Amino acid sequence: MRYIVLHHIGADYEGDAVEAAWATDRYHREDKGWSGIGYHLVAVDGMVVLGGDLATARANVAGRNHEVIGILWPRNGNVRVPEVSDLVALKQAIAYATAACPQAIVVGHREISIPGYSTECPGQTFASWKGQVL
Numbered sequence: 001m002r003y004i005v006l007h008h009i010g011a012d013y014e015g016d017a018v019e020a021a022w023a024t025d026r027y028h029r030e031d032k033g034w035s036g037i038g039y040h041l042v043a044v045d046g047m048v049v050l051g052g053d054l055a056t057a058r059a060n061v062a063g064r065n066h067e068v069i070g071i072l073w074p075r076n077g078n079v080r081v082p083e084v085s086d087l088v089a090l091k092q093a094i095a096y097a098t099a100a101c102p103q104a105i106v107v108g109h110r111e112i113s114i115p116g117y118s119t120e121c122p123g124q125t126f127a128s129w130k131g132q133v134l
Contacts (some may be wrong), residue, residue: 008073069097077125
């Protein structure tokens with residue numbers, strides 16, 4: 001994998017990582033028609049949940065899924081910054097992904113989106129907290 005990609009959700013989900021992983025999996029299956037959660041890891045509230053094998057492509061960066069490990073922070077990064085427990089979880093998820101893929105570069109989704117698939121993800125607040133998780 002070439003990148004470890006940080007994501008957010010456009011809504012403010014209030015639940016722990018396990019609940020967020022299940023809710024996201026359900027949304028991706030029922031509303032998107034996908035085979036399951038599109039992220040490899042879900043990180044929030046001091047917890048990290050594995051969404052799928054890090055070596056297997058999942059659906060989280062259009063046109064680039066084969067070269068990314070996706071980490072979801074299930075909060076609205078357009079209006080919130082991660083709380084301390086979220087930063088801990090994000091750092092743990094990044095460390096886990098980096099151990100599996102040491103050459104990968106950690107980026108926000110919008111930093112590697114291809115033309116036609118632009119996004120604000122992982123949110124407008126990302127610049128203010130990116131340095132705290134790298």
